[in-house]
Amino acid sequence: MAKNVGKIVGINGNMVSVETDGQVSLNEVGYILVGEQKLKAEVIRITGKRLELQVFEATSGIGIGNTVELTGDLLTVELGPGLLTQIYDGLQNPLPELAEQCGFFLQRGIYLSALPRKTEWDFTPSVIIGDTVTNGDALGTVPEGKFDHRIMVPFGLKGNYRVKEIKSPGKYTVDTEMAVVEDENGKTHSLSMMFNWPVKRAITSYAERLKPVKPMISKIRIVDTFLPVSLGGTYCIPGPFGAGKTVLQQVTSKHAEVDIVIIAACGERAGEVVETLKEFPELIDPQTGKSLMERTIIICNTSSMPVAAREASVYTAVTLAEYYRQMGLNILLLADSTSRWAQAMREMSGRLEEIPGEEAFPAYLESVIASFYERAGLVRLRTGEFGSVTIGGTVSPAGGNFEEPVTQATLKVVGAFHGLSRERSDARKYPAIHPLESWSKYSSIIDSNKVEYARDVLFRGNEVGQMMKVVGEEGTSIDDFLIYLKADFLDYVYLQQNSFDPVDAAVSVERQEYLFDILLDVLSGKFNLETKSDARQFFNRLRQSFLDFNGSEWQSDDFKKLEKNILEMINDKKIGKLEDTGIFQKV
Amino acid sequence: MRKVYSKIESISGNVITVTAEGVNYNDLAVVTSAHGESLANVIRMNGESVSLQVFSGGRGVSTGDEVRFLGHPMQVSFSENLLGRIFTGSGIPRDNGPALTDNMIEIGGPSVNPAKRIIPRNMIRTGIPMIDVFNSLVESQKLPIFSVSGEPYNELLARIAMQAEVDMIILGGMGLKYDDYLYFKETLEEGGAMSRTIFFVHTAADPIVECLLVPDMSLAVAERFALEGKKVLVLLTDMTNFADAMKEIAITMEQVPSNRGYPGDLYSQLASRYEKAVDFEGAGSITILAVTTMPGDDVTHPVPDNTGYITEGQYYLRNGRIEPFGSLSRLKQMVNKDSREDHRALMDGMIKLYAAYKESLEKKSMGFRMSEWDDKLLKYGDLFENQMMDLSVNISLEEALNSGWKILADSFTPEETGLRTELINSFWPKERILEKESN
Numbered sequence A: 001m002a003k004n005v006g007k008i009v010g011i012n013g014n015m016v017s018v019e020t021d022g023q024v025s026l027n028e029v030g031y032i033l034v035g036e037q038k039l040k041a042e043v044i045r046i047t048g049k050r051l052e053l054q055v056f057e058a059t060s061g062i063g064i065g066n067t068v069e070l071t072g073d074l075l076t077v078e079l080g081p082g083l084l085t086q087i088y089d090g091l092q093n094p095l096p097e098l099a100e101q102c103g104f105f106l107q108r109g110i111y112l113s114a115l116p117r118k119t120e121w122d123f124t125p126s127v128i129i130g131d132t133v134t135n136g137d138a139l140g141t142v143p144e145g146k147f148d149h150r151i152m153v154p155f156g157l158k159g160n161y162r163v164k165e166i167k168s169p170g171k172y173t174v175d176t177e178m179a180v181v182e183d184e185n186g187k188t189h190s191l192s193m194m195f196n197w198p199v200k201r202a203i204t205s206y207a208e209r210l211k212p213v214k215p216m217i218s219k220i221r222i223v224d225t226f227l228p229v230s231l232g233g234t235y236c237i238p239g240p241f242g243a244g245k246t247v248l249q250q251v252t253s254k255h256a257e258v259d260i261v262i263i264a265a266c267g268e269r270a271g272e273v274v275e276t277l278k279e280f281p282e283l284i285d286p287q288t289g290k291s292l293m294e295r296t297i298i299i300c301n302t303s304s305m306p307v308a309a310r311e312a313s314v315y316t317a318v319t320l321a322e323y324y325r326q327m328g329l330n331i332l333l334l335a336d337s338t339s340r341w342a343q344a345m346r347e348m349s350g351r352l353e354e355i356p357g358e359e360a361f362p363a364y365l366e367s368v369i370a371s372f373y374e375r376a377g378l379v380r381l382r383t384g385e386f387g388s389v390t391i392g393g394t395v396s397p398a399g400g401n402f403e404e405p406v407t408q409a410t411l412k413v414v415g416a417f418h419g420l421s422r423e424r425s426d427a428r429k430y431p432a433i434h435p436l437e438s439w440s441k442y443s444s445i446i447d448s449n450k451v452e453y454a455r456d457v458l459f460r461g462n463e464v465g466q467m468m469k470v471v472g473e474e475g476t477s478i479d480d481f482l483i484y485l486k487a488d489f490l491d492y493v494y495l496q497q498n499s500f501d502p503v504d505a506a507v508s509v510e511r512q513e514y515l516f517d518i519l520l521d522v523l524s525g526k527f528n529l530e531t532k533s534d535a536r537q538f539f540n541r542l543r544q545s546f547l548d549f550n551g552s553e554w555q556s557d558d559f560k561k562l563e564k565n566i567l568e569m570i571n572d573k574k575i576g577k578l579e580d581t582g583i584f585q586k587v
Numbered sequence B: 001m002r003k004v005y006s007k008i009e010s011i012s013g014n015v016i017t018v019t020a021e022g023v024n025y026n027d028l029a030v031v032t033s034a035h036g037e038s039l040a041n042v043i044r045m046n047g048e049s050v051s052l053q054v055f056s057g058g059r060g061v062s063t064g065d066e067v068r069f070l071g072h073p074m075q076v077s078f079s080e081n082l083l084g085r086i087f088t089g090s091g092i093p094r095d096n097g098p099a100l101t102d103n104m105i106e107i108g109g110p111s112v113n114p115a116k117r118i119i120p121r122n123m124i125r126t127g128i129p130m131i132d133v134f135n136s137l138v139e140s141q142k143l144p145i146f147s148v149s150g151e152p153y154n155e156l157l158a159r160i161a162m163q164a165e166v167d168m169i170i171l172g173g174m175g176l177k178y179d180d181y182l183y184f185k186e187t188l189e190e191g192g193a194m195s196r197t198i199f200f201v202h203t204a205a206d207p208i209v210e211c212l213l214v215p216d217m218s219l220a221v222a223e224r225f226a227l228e229g230k231k232v233l234v235l236l237t238d239m240t241n242f243a244d245a246m247k248e249i250a251i252t253m254e255q256v257p258s259n260r261g262y263p264g265d266l267y268s269q270l271a272s273r274y275e276k277a278v279d280f281e282g283a284g285s286i287t288i289l290a291v292t293t294m295p296g297d298d299v300t301h302p303v304p305d306n307t308g309y310i311t312e313g314q315y316y317l318r319n320g321r322i323e324p325f326g327s328l329s330r331l332k333q334m335v336n337k338d339s340r341e342d343h344r345a346l347m348d349g350m351i352k353l354y355a356a357y358k359e360s361l362e363k364k365s366m367g368f369r370m371s372e373w374d375d376k377l378l379k380y381g382d383l384f385e386n387q388m389m390d391l392s393v394n395i396s397l398e399e400a401l402n403s404g405w406k407i408l409a410d411s412f413t414p415e416e417t418g419l420r421t422e423l424i425n426s427f428w429p430k431e432r433i434l435e436k437e438s439n
């Protein structure tokens, strides 16, 4: 189906130069013919007759003069029912099917349909002949897992269309003609359950974009309480290697209160994807009682897979997220790691011999990162419903130093920053998010005055800790020492959370609020503790009981027993409130 | 018969350029010069101008030398005949054995489909307590040894090679000192392991391009053996030399460097090698241990830094010991739950106490008074370093665990260890309990 052909005139790594006489557009897809194989590539620069294409495959064996078929189409994904539970590569090839066909290894030049063609979907129409529709409007629905998957008018159909034909209720495959619509000029269009959409173009078939306000519950205490993320918001997790970025995202992907999770494993280890892949089908989603896989899509372009497709993978992921948002759902996109995507851009920019910016990243790095995160958002659909895409991306800064281009460009555009610290991860204080250096612009599940009070204790405790390193415990006053112990206590029992404990791994909002109030009681309390060793002993004991308490099932007998014990312990030593507690006390 | 080109247009470093037709990207060629023959491969094509990197280097190549294209990328022979043999980075025998040309396979092949991978599940026992007890090595893991020159990292590799429970060993040497090369050879020969070993060795004196080939040659062969059901351990030393060789070529090709002169694709290049570590369902596996020396003992240097982002943990070798802090096997939890019931708890408990020992040591060095508890910790730290950390200790995992309990009992009362009562009841050395009672 080539629109136009060209010939290879140069090859440099995964970039080829092509000459053509025909008309071409930027980001158009071309196929390079190598023997029997056709290798997918994308036009990334046009200068007169000469084109540069990034090749999504290994370029071994390509020769000068080889033919390139230019398709005239941009790089697109297939949208329709059947996306959930899938495991795709960066170009939306289903990996399990690929494995069935090719065995252990990925074979270049094999592209399979993203959506299963044989599955029949139970269609219920929601329009009748004569109705007027436009892009993004539903023509009907099919059940997909627990969702009513909307069959929509393709987002590219601008203007109004009259429904001329619509299928009656029944079972159909994705490529069956479901409706015929007629535009204002009388031209008819045949619509099926699926259509293609260019990955680098945001889907905007909604009424308006709104400010994210509702919290996205992650069930991670330090996040929900201190460094919250809103539905439709953006956040980033920079951190040195081994600090816990991936584990944090894995835990979030399991427990977050959203409808759909899309995991974009971008240029990281294949082994980590395998963990998710093997684990999710066995895990039960507490909200639905079904397997977690039913709310998940995995886009997986791991570090040894072709680099150009790594760049495409984050766009593939966000396009699928936007698609489901059009159904009034909340989608969480987790990308690990955005640095690998930025590096893919850097490699290509180098081959194009563009003028390099800092650390050889291209000058447009910032704007590309910004426009990616801009695709998150809370929207009101034309139906009046709300939908959201929340994006969380990890960043892998060179040398663990946040003063590098990708971290800095990302920090400019996100709404929350969860910075992981080497010091905390070395001390096994997980999740190793630095509580004082990180920030969030979104609102917490807990009253902001209370949170501020606790944050202040952390801050002062940290100061005392620093001072103590110089003057020793001997040189510290008992009041200061108590602040230090309280901050340490808050860190141990609230900020730190055991991701591998069945109960502690995910803490409901209700429980966080409950726990936080007990904690505030301690933080704001005046205690009858005369000596430092008394004080240390008291807090050590309290901490131990609290850790057991955190591990007990919410409102179980054990929970109540431990709570009673803790309250007794506190009341035994507490003799009043500190003077500075006014800001959070209810009148 | 393929066409021979006899006009080399430019020679720059190890890269030559010829005008040629009908050549494909990555193809191999033979360059014949007064000094003999060398292989070269195509790394850039622009119209009919073809750039090749010459494996034996550009030195001594003249513009009138012959270039003959072979019509295929780099290959290596694969058969049982490889076992016990020693080759250079480009696959030429280094021993006195015959050249091998049967069953040629391509190197640098495609990656494994993630959907076909399985969760790692088998421990590789090494007899080194700091590995087996504290950071277990797992079959199909990729793990670097971060160290600095002067440390006994090659001795450590050789020892693991001798003791690890694997079917075969492939040693990829890059920029290896000749003495180190001989050391590996002698150690494996003496230990009777040579017959299950293959060497691809580039020594410091050999041409730099051959250094670049070593990981791909080693891993291509490893992959085939693994597919035939073999548990293969691949030892690479030193990956920093490999990265430096890449840097050299990148600079010759006038690529824009990204970080301290290294090319922007350093991460991808390293990852495509390390990700060859795999466990094939129903067949064998590849485990990779790779020495990465840290220039200036700086872990934020681009080579160890990028490596850390790729591998599944790291061992720090410092002062001749594997450091308990910083060293991490990210896969250990996959195997240490089924080894012995006290394994995990003992591992955590002993490390916590060792951390406390370090604090006491610091206090002591600052001149603070030592409490009774500090004294206990100091004794413990000493025992721990001598009986666990010392690399000459060579015992099974079970013996190491028992030895751990003994160290604890020599230093503390049971309550002071913070270990759970059930474990204490089953594992605390019996004679200690009797001693205590009789006191």
Ligand SMILES: Nc1ncnc2c1ncn2[C@@H]1O[C@H](COP(=O)(O)OP(=O)(O)OP(=O)(O)O)[C@@H](O)[C@H]1O
Pocket (backbone or CB within 6 Å): A239, A240, A241, A242, A243, A244, A245, A246, A247, A248, A268, A396, A430, A431, A497, A498, A499, A500, B308, B309, B310, B330, B331
């Ligand atoms: N919440 C946690 N609880 C317990 N252990 C953790 C936690 N987070 C991380 N770890 C430990 O740290 C190791 C590394 O974590 P992780 O893989 O998430 O790091 P990362 O930041 O993604 O590193 P990289 O950048 O190299 O991918 C894990 O294998 C685990 O041993």
Ligand SMILES: [Mg+2]
Pocket (backbone or CB within 6 Å): A245, A246, A247, A268, A336
């Ligand atoms: Mg990670």
